[in-house]
Amino acid sequence: MNRIRLIFASVLALCVMVLIISIKDRANARSSTSSATSHTVVVEAPPPEPEPVLLSIDHKIKKGQTLGTILQSYKISNTSGIVTAAQAYFDLTKIQAGKSLTFTKFDNEVDYLSLSYAIDEDRKLVVELGETPTARLDEAVFVKSLVTIQIHVTRTLWQDATEEGLRPGDIARLANIFQWEVDFARELQHGARFMLVADQHVREDGGSKKLGDIHAVKLENAGKTHTAIHYVQKNGEEGWFSAEGAASKRPFLRSPLKFSRVTSRFNRKRYHPVLKKTRPHLGVDYGASRGTPIRTIGAGVVKFAGRKGGYGNFITIDHSGPYVTQYAHLHKIKVRKGQRVKQGQIIGTVGSTGMSTGPHLHFEFLVRGRHVDPTKVDVPTVEPLPKSERTAFFAVRDQWLPMLEQGKDPVVAEVDTE
Ligand SMILES: [Zn+2]
16 A cells, blocks of 8 residues: 555656656747746646536436345445434335435535435425434425316326326316216317316426315316316315205215115135135125125116126126226025116015025125225215305306306416415
């Protein structure tokens, strides 16, 4: 080590000497041309050092990478100190593949200054590195204003709404408002128009926007106009109502049997008593004696009515929106395929047909083709608006309706910071 240093020092000394000599020579040469009498040596100032540039390096986290392995690859030690510093805001051991860690450093230095990680769209964790790392949370500041937003569906609702500044969660909220009237997967047509009156939160730094509360929505689709006004009742219950004050939610009955008890619950990993192996139970069983009347829990159209393998005598009913219900092991079927049924209508009776150990109703609830637990699905219980609420509701409605109708560009009615 010492020898290397010695050699390095000698080489350096030699270089300096050569440099001095060359400067002298040049100076001599210059002085001899400019002035033969002067012997002043002029040494030119070295060129100014370039300003250091702050680099920002994005590291995309790959599957299986941990904070430790990533930091190692950047020659940053003290992983535990960094994790500890960040702990109050975010657990850095839970970084997600696909996201990025951003490192900063000056181009002329070896050590990194900071690392940051976007926790979500609006919150960024920043850790200042160094001997004792310190962390802070950079949170976006939003300014709220009341706006109208028009979405014209020309490609997909997803694309067109995203273009208008809606986030995935906002689009889901929008779809939920009309879930009882329109199946967005199947029934939303090209050319449909949404008009929203909503709070919009715009990032103070001019960055992203996000939708706050939605107050009213109008949807024009397939020649029909759907209007939904958000209203909070005096008792705090809130919901969506049509312009006339009718609840837009169309409740399902809680159960297809009037008096019933659940004998087998919804279970994705149930041990099947007949098959004697693990088989998901994608419905609920209601114990009842043979011949007990079965009601459809909602209005709809019969899509299937007949024998179907282990289901025995089986009925499928397609309800408005993304909802489908199915009824199995029936003794008698009392509807036909294609028939319209009203909520609560008797569609058959309890039996034990198909793969069944005794009389019971096996009942399934599907949302967008996926089985869900009928006892846990968010079955709405909203009643139509009571008479005592109507005056207040109409006042709210009349505040929003003109904005929905005119479809003006954003109107700023109130501004305050959150
Ligand atoms: Zn069952």
